[in-house]
Amino acid sequence: MQDQFDVDTLTREEAERRLVELAGILDRANKAYHQADAPEISDAEYDRLKRENAEIEARFPELKRRDSPSDQIGAAPAEGFQKIAHSVPMLSLGNAFDDTEVAEFDRSVRKYLGLSENEELDYTAEPKIDGLSLSLRYEAGRLVHAATRGDGSVGENVTANACTISDIPQTLTDAPDVLEVRGEVYMSHEDFAALNARQAADGGKTFANPRNAAAGSLRQLDPSVTAGRPLRFFAYAWGSVSQSLADTQIGAIGKLAALGFRTNPLTRLCTGPEDMLEHYRDIEARRATLGYDIDGVVYKVNDLSLQARLGFRSTTPRWAIAHKFPAELAWTRLEAIDIQVGRTGALSPVARLTPVTVGGVVVSNATLHNEDYIAGRDSNGQPIRDGKDIRVGDWVQVYRAGDVIPKVADVDLSKRPETAVPYAFPHICPECGSEAIREEGDAVRRCTGGLICPAQAVEKLKHFVSRAAFDIEGLGAKQVEQFFEDRWIREPADIFLLEERYGSGLQQLKNREGWGAKSAENLFSAIRQRRTIAFHRLLFGLGIRHLGEVAAKDLARAFGTWDGLADAADRAATEPAAIQGPSRETLAASPAWSEFLAIDGVGVTLTQSLVTALAQAHERESIDRLVALLTIEAPAARATGSPVAGKTVVFTGSLEKMTRAEAKARAEALGAKVAGSVSAKTDLVIAGPGAGSKAKKAEELGIEMIDEDSWLELIGDA
Numbered sequence: 158m159q160d161q162f163d164v165d166t167l168t169r170e171e172a173e174r175r176l177v178e179l180a181g182i183l184d185r186a187n188k189a190y191h192q193a194d195a196p197e198i199s200d201a202e203y204d205r206l207k208r209e210n211a212e213i214e215a216r217f218p219e220l221k222r223r224d225s226p227s228d229q230i231g232a233a234p235a236e237g238f239q240k241i242a243h244s245v246p247m248l249s250l251g252n253a254f255d256d257t258e259v260a261e262f263d264r265s266v267r268k269y270l271g272l273s274e275n276e277e278l279d280y281t282a283e284p285k286i287d288g289l290s291l292s293l294r295y296e297a298g299r300l301v302h303a304a305t306r307g308d309g310s311v312g313e314n315v316t317a318n319a320c321t322i323s324d325i326p327q328t329l330t331d332a333p334d335v336l337e338v339r340g341e342v343y344m345s346h347e348d349f350a351a352l353n354a355r356q357a358a359d360g361g362k363t364f365a366n367p368r369n370a371a372a373g374s375l376r377q378l379d380p381s382v383t384a385g386r387p388l389r390f391f392a393y394a395w396g397s398v399s400q401s402l403a404d405t406q407i408g409a410i411g412k413l414a415a416l417g418f419r420t421n422p423l424t425r426l427c428t429g430p431e432d433m434l435e436h437y438r439d440i441e442a443r444r445a446t447l448g449y450d451i452d453g454v455v456y457k458v459n460d461l462s463l464q465a466r467l468g469f470r471s472t473t474p475r476w477a478i479a480h481k482f483p484a485e486l487a488w489t490r491l492e493a494i495d496i497q498v499g500r501t502g503a504l505s506p507v508a509r510l511t512p513v514t515v516g517g518v519v520v521s522n523a524t525l526h527n528e529d530y531i532a533g534r535d536s537n538g539q540p541i542r543d544g545k546d547i548r549v550g551d552w553v554q555v556y557r558a559g560d561v562i563p564k565v566a567d568v569d570l571s572k573r574p575e576t577a578v579p580y581a582f583p584h585i586c587p588e589c590g591s592e593a594i595r596e597e598g599d600a601v602r603r604c605t606g607g608l609i610c611p612a613q614a615v616e617k618l619k620h621f622v623s624r625a626a627f628d629i630e631g632l633g634a635k636q637v638e639q640f641f642e643d644r645w646i647r648e649p650a651d652i653f654l655l656e657e658r659y660g661s662g663l664q665q666l667k668n669r670e671g672w673g674a675k676s677a678e679n680l681f682s683a684i685r686q687r688r689t690i691a692f693h694r695l696l697f698g699l700g701i702r703h704l705g706e707v708a709a710k711d712l713a714r715a716f717g718t719w720d721g722l723a724d725a726a727d728r729a730a731t732e733p734a735a736i737q738g739p740s741r742e743t744l745a746a747s748p749a750w751s752e753f754l755a756i757d758g759v760g761v762t763l764t765q766s767l768v769t770a771l772a773q774a775h776e777r778e779s780i781d782r783l784v785a786l787l788t789i790e791a792p793a794a795r796a797t798g799s800p801v802a803g804k805t806v807v808f809t810g811s812l813e814k815m816t817r818a819e820a821k822a823r824a825e826a827l828g829a830k831v832a833g834s835v836s837a838k839t840d841l842v843i844a845g846p847g848a849g850s851k852a853k854k855a856e857e858l859g860i861e862m863i864d865e866d867s868w869l870e871l872i873g874d875a
């Protein structure tokens with residue numbers, strides 16, 4: 158399947174926006190899955206979104222968000238259970254989706270360890286159980302507590318519930334003094350069907366799948382409910398141990414089995430990728446007859462001393478990977494193409510489909526991205542889907558890739574109706590009738606109506622209340638639409654006048670459909686709280702094109718206050734030629750423009766967009782009305798950390814105590830930036846034997862240079 162969001166062609170601004178979107182989608186998905194046990198998106202979609210996020214971050218490392226989904230596992234524990242801090246974090250696994258990615262995993266492990274292709278390197282392969290992970294702590298052979306994964310650092314104390322599971326021994330003989338056993342709680346297909354039948358007969362809640370049933374059953378505040386639910390447990394890993402279990406993964410699993418845990422019978426020792434893939438296919442072939450859900454195969458480096466050397470990335474081990482089974486797809490008929498108008502006027506085509514079930518969810522809409530995508534080419538004019546265009550009446554393949562809008566992956570030309578004609582993308586905004594134009598280099602056609610276009614106005618408001626902007630609880634997209642339609646909120650300032658205008662005795666608001674006295678009071682209080690707002694949130698919330706969250710922070714830090722920024726923009730706007738778009742050099746020569754262009758991460762496109770937006774009387778008056786109602790908080794200074802945090806370092810020559818990859822990972826974990834070449838921006842060069850031109854350059858530039866041992870001492874690894 159093709160990656161629908163073509164990460165390689167995203168601009169920096171698009172990437173930044175997409176990262177904001179992904180953080181929101183993934184956060185909601187995490188909460189739905191981990192806290193409510195009611196997933197909103199399929200695992201395959203979740204994986205794909207996480208991967209898209211990681212790919213964008215790999216291309217634009219500077220855009221990585223502090224709340225990046227890549228650094229998060231699950232969601233913080235729900236209220237109601239006691240919390241337990243994991244002594245060793247409970248991590249997640251990286252994913253591979255095809256054979257080449259498995260081979261790549263092997264290559265990267267070898268590279269990290271400095272092993273050649275011919276050297277022996279064994280892995281274990283075992284089913285990835287689709288349940289929820291649990292950590293069991295035994296002290297002196299007695300089960301002292303059981304904790305769910307939670308956010309990876311802190312989980313929920315479900316000891317009483319775990320004690321009702323017969324696969325979980327409460328005492329162990331011949332166990333290390335401290336032993337944390339980790340594994341998966343799950344429910345068999347048979348038990349799941351029986352439970353749902355019983356629940357239905359009693360008028361209780363039925364579960365969508367065995368995993369939700371297992372999660373819902375384990376996370377019961379009343380253990381007697383859990384006791385009545387048939388849960389099972391496979392052990393596959395461990396946390397703290399006072400004495401090592403074995404030298405190998407396979408040996409450790411054997412030891413857990415000997416201690417009385419159930420371990421998966423399909424766990425095998427494999428000699429390399431070919432062997433692993435053979436076992437993957439074997440497991441895949443047996444999948445339907447196992448009697449419980451699995452969603453892939455997990456490979457782990459067998460030698461535990463190598464596992465220790467490989468260590469971890471922020472949330473995943475380098476020594477293991479999950480090879481997932483393919484996502485679900487479905488074919489259906491494209492009935493119509495509708496056009497939606499977004500915040501910046503972008504016309505987005507949406508496919509209306511004959512409803513079809515994809516991965517257990519009924520799908521009737523899908524995104525078609527833009528006019529090029531429909532025509533069968535990417536943003537560089539290269540053919541996609543072998544150049545096949547998409548027409549109303551076509552038979553199309555869909556998959557779900559977001560919590561809202563699924564995607565169209567392919568079209569079957571053999572089923573194209575004879576009457577089908579190429580889709581003519583509109584040149585007029587369907588919402589306000591203004592001309593819709595496509596600027597050179599832009600994949601998107603945009604309505605030129607600005608705020609007179611109701612679709613743009615309402616989308617701007619939705620953006621304004623979104624998570625990374627004002628994040629007003631109780632005022633989501635749905636409420637904004639409702640208020641907009643009734644003309645209670647037409648621009649951001651109206652939100653802060655809502656209580657004054659319509660709150661009198663809460664009469665008006667609380668009488669509206671969907672609002673009671675309590676929810677109305679909550680909304681007003683949430684709005685009041687946001688009258689004080691961080692400067693960068695305000696900037697981001699304005700919804701100015703190209704002004705993403707990261708740029709908003711950069712601008713906020715550089716200008717410090719709204720007035721400072723607005724004055725600079727006003728000065729820049731008095732140079733009208735500038736807005737027409739001369740070169741960066743000419744603009745940088747202008748004192749007003751250079752105030753913006755000197756900021757790292759702020760370019761000509763963004764500055765033009767910002768200056769133009771603030772110079773438009775309509776828009777500016779609207780912003781001024783808003784700013785007058787707010788208290789804007791100045792940005793905080795950047796945080797510092799280890800002795801090398803924030804430093805740019807370069808490794809050169811050969812290292813003796815570790816591979817280059819290992820050294821780089823360690824440095825990055827400490828907050829350093831590892832560069833490939835020496836420049837004036839380099840703070841420190843670590844030179845080993847054989848260092849050549851880079852060491853010479855460092856000398857010329859007078860950059861501090863140290864050897865490997867001094868480096869290890871500096872970072873406290875000596």
Ligand code: IVH
Pocket residue numbers: 248249250283284285286287288289290306341393394455474477479
């Ligand atoms: S090993 C440090 N092995 O998959 C990594 N995990 O996506 C420890 N899972 O949180 C995990 N079957 O809940 C491992 N055979 C298996 C697994 C498995 C299911 C789950 C586990 C983990 C998640 C990661």
